[in-house]
Amino acid sequence: MSDPIRHPLAYARQLCGNLSQTGLAVRMDQAxxxxxxxxxxxxxxxxxxxxxxxxxNSDSQLLIAEALDVPIADVELLGWPYWLPGCDSPLPLGSAYTVQALREAQRTAMDRRNFMTFGAVALAGLSAQWAAIEPERISTVLDGRRVDLELVDWLEETTAKLTSLPTEQRQHTAKLMDAHLATVTDLIEPGNYTEATGRRLHLLAASLAGICGWHRFDQGRHYAAGKHWNAALTSAHAAGDRDLGAGVLSDFAYQSIWLGDPKAAVEPLSQALIHTRHPTARSLLFLRRARAHAALGERAACHRDLSAAETELLTDAVDPAPRWCSWMSTADLAVDSGQCLLDLGRTEEAHARIDEGMRLLPRSRDKTRGIFLTYEARSLLRACEIEQALAVTTESLDLAERIGAGRCITLVRELAPTFKRYHGIDGVPELMERLRAA
Incomplete structure (x- = not known):
C-alpha cells in the first residue's frame, strides 16, 4: 500500500486530478x-x-476554496480543514442508513486517509440527532430463510471471547473481528429475522463496529475509525440501546481530544450525559469532558466535571455497568485527573495523581498502562526529573512494541522533542535511535 494521506488538503489535491503542491500554489496565485x-x-x-x-489564514483559505471550486459559504460554516473536498460527514441515524453505514465502514480497508474527517459541527449534529430521534421498529421481511439463531448465539459468544482476551493477544484478532462484522452485516441486510433477533444482530453489529473502530484508532487510521463508530452509533440507535450509543459518542469525543480538537468533544459528551443513567458510564463521560475542558484551559468547568466523575464512580448501582465502560476504575480517574492537572499547569499535583493511578492499575490492562506511562513521563519531564522520565518512557516503549500498540508508540514519539534537549544524558541517544526505528 502507498503512503497514507495525512491531511485533508493533500486528499483534496488528489481528488483534483493529483494536483501538485506547486500546481495548487499556481491556482491560488491566479485566484x-x-x-x-x-x-x-x-x-x-x-x-x-x-x-x-x-x-x-482566512485570506489564503478563500484562495484555496476558489482554486478547488468550493463554495465560500462552506468555508465560513465548517471551518478549516473540514470544508475541504473529501472531508465526509457522518451518515444520519435511522434504519434506512444502518447497512449503508456498516458497508461504508468495511470499505475503508484500503482507504489511505489518516486525518479525522468529522469536525465539531458534524459531531454536534450527529449527537443532537441521537438525542432527539427515537429509534424506529426494526424492519423485517420473513419471506425467505430466517437467520439461524444458533449462528447468532455463536457470533455473540465468540465476539465476547475475542474481546475478553488479554491485550497482548487482542492485537492478533483484528481480522477475525472484521470477518464477524461482515457476517453480521450480511445477516442484517435481507431482514429475514424476527424483531427480537434483529435487535440482537444490530447490537452485535454495534459492538463489533465499535471494537473495529478502536483497532483502527490504535493504528492511527482515524478516518476508518470514524466510519466504524458512525456505523456503531447507527446500529446501537436502531437497536434502541441508549447506553451503547452514549459509549460510541464518548469514543468520538476521545478521538477529538487525542487529535487536538477538544472543543469538538464537549457537545457529544454533554448530549450523552443527558441520556445516560448508569453511574459508571456517567463517571467516564464526566472524566472525558473534564479532559476536554482542561485542554481548552477551562479550569472551573474541568474541576466541576472531575468532582462529578468521582461522585458518580463512588455511587452504588443495582445493575452492572455497560460493557463499554465496565473497565472504568479509580485508577483511570486518578490518572486522567492527573493529565487534566498537567494541562492546567499544576505539575506537582498532576504527578501525584498519575503515580497513584499507576499503582492502582491492574496488570491485565497493558495498553492502558502504556498510555498512562507516557502521561507519567510527561509530568516527570515538566518537573525536570529527566532520568526517571527516561526510565518510564523506555518502559512504555518496551510495552507498546510487545503488544503492538501503535497509539502508545505515537505518544512516546511526542516526547522526543523534549528529550532532545538532554542529548548528553546517558540513555537519551539510545531512546532517540529506537524512536527513529519504531
Whole structure:
C-alpha cells in the first residue's frame, strides 16, 4: 500500500486530478490576481499546512476554496480543514442508513486517509440527532430463510471471547473481528429475522463496529475509525440501546481530544450525559469532558466535571455497568485527573495523581498502562526529573512494541522533542535511535 494521506488538503489535491503542491500554489496565485491581490502561497507554505505545522489564514483559505471550486459559504460554516473536498460527514441515524453505514465502514480497508474527517459541527449534529430521534421498529421481511439463531448465539459468544482476551493477544484478532462484522452485516441486510433477533444482530453489529473502530484508532487510521463508530452509533440507535450509543459518542469525543480538537468533544459528551443513567458510564463521560475542558484551559468547568466523575464512580448501582465502560476504575480517574492537572499547569499535583493511578492499575490492562506511562513521563519531564522520565518512557516503549500498540508508540514519539534537549544524558541517544526505528 502507498503512503497514507495525512491531511485533508493533500486528499483534496488528489481528488483534483493529483494536483501538485506547486500546481495548487499556481491556482491560488491566479485566484488572487483575479481579485487584484497577491497570494504569497508557495510549495513550502502548502507543505506546512499539510504537515499540520501551520494553518492558512482566512485570506489564503478563500484562495484555496476558489482554486478547488468550493463554495465560500462552506468555508465560513465548517471551518478549516473540514470544508475541504473529501472531508465526509457522518451518515444520519435511522434504519434506512444502518447497512449503508456498516458497508461504508468495511470499505475503508484500503482507504489511505489518516486525518479525522468529522469536525465539531458534524459531531454536534450527529449527537443532537441521537438525542432527539427515537429509534424506529426494526424492519423485517420473513419471506425467505430466517437467520439461524444458533449462528447468532455463536457470533455473540465468540465476539465476547475475542474481546475478553488479554491485550497482548487482542492485537492478533483484528481480522477475525472484521470477518464477524461482515457476517453480521450480511445477516442484517435481507431482514429475514424476527424483531427480537434483529435487535440482537444490530447490537452485535454495534459492538463489533465499535471494537473495529478502536483497532483502527490504535493504528492511527482515524478516518476508518470514524466510519466504524458512525456505523456503531447507527446500529446501537436502531437497536434502541441508549447506553451503547452514549459509549460510541464518548469514543468520538476521545478521538477529538487525542487529535487536538477538544472543543469538538464537549457537545457529544454533554448530549450523552443527558441520556445516560448508569453511574459508571456517567463517571467516564464526566472524566472525558473534564479532559476536554482542561485542554481548552477551562479550569472551573474541568474541576466541576472531575468532582462529578468521582461522585458518580463512588455511587452504588443495582445493575452492572455497560460493557463499554465496565473497565472504568479509580485508577483511570486518578490518572486522567492527573493529565487534566498537567494541562492546567499544576505539575506537582498532576504527578501525584498519575503515580497513584499507576499503582492502582491492574496488570491485565497493558495498553492502558502504556498510555498512562507516557502521561507519567510527561509530568516527570515538566518537573525536570529527566532520568526517571527516561526510565518510564523506555518502559512504555518496551510495552507498546510487545503488544503492538501503535497509539502508545505515537505518544512516546511526542516526547522526543523534549528529550532532545538532554542529548548528553546517558540513555537519551539510545531512546532517540529506537524512536527513529519504531
Amino acid at each position: 488572487a490576481r483575479r481579485r487584484g491581490l497577491r497570494s504569497g502561497a508557495d510549495k513550502q507554505a502548502i507543505s506546512k499546512w499539510e504537515n499540520w505545522i501551520k494553518e492558512p
